[in-house]
Amino acid sequence: MRSVAITPHVIRVIVLAIILVGIGGYFGWQLYNLFRPPFLVVTNPIGDIITEEQVIDFSGRTQKESDTSINGTHIEVTDTGVFREQFPLQDGMNVFEVRSVNKFGKETKLIRRIIKQ
Secondary structure, three states: OOOOOOOHHHHHHHHHHHHHHHHHHHHHHHHHHHHOOOOEEEEEOOOOEEEOOOEEEEEEEEOOOOEEEEOOEEEOOOOOOEEEEEEEOOOEEEEEEEEEEOOOOOEEEEEEEEEEO
């Protein structure tokens, strides 16, 4: 049976390996976050709804660097990633496509269907 001696050389190799794995993991995580689609959360309306209102208030959060639009209309996003916009409703079915596109062209899209009675 062979025993392993803990020498300064072995300690240096282990510490160097831990540092290299940590640096590689950090850069891998950063690349993953860089190239994935932006997050997009629509907080109002929370889902598909039926309403008698004349206008609908859209609000939510996304990445502040993303180009955000609703049915092709550009929406301003604050420094914290919050957006809010109102849209008129027509009688019957109204379909709204909320899109967020990051600088690499990665897209997240949500659909809301609102029926105005």
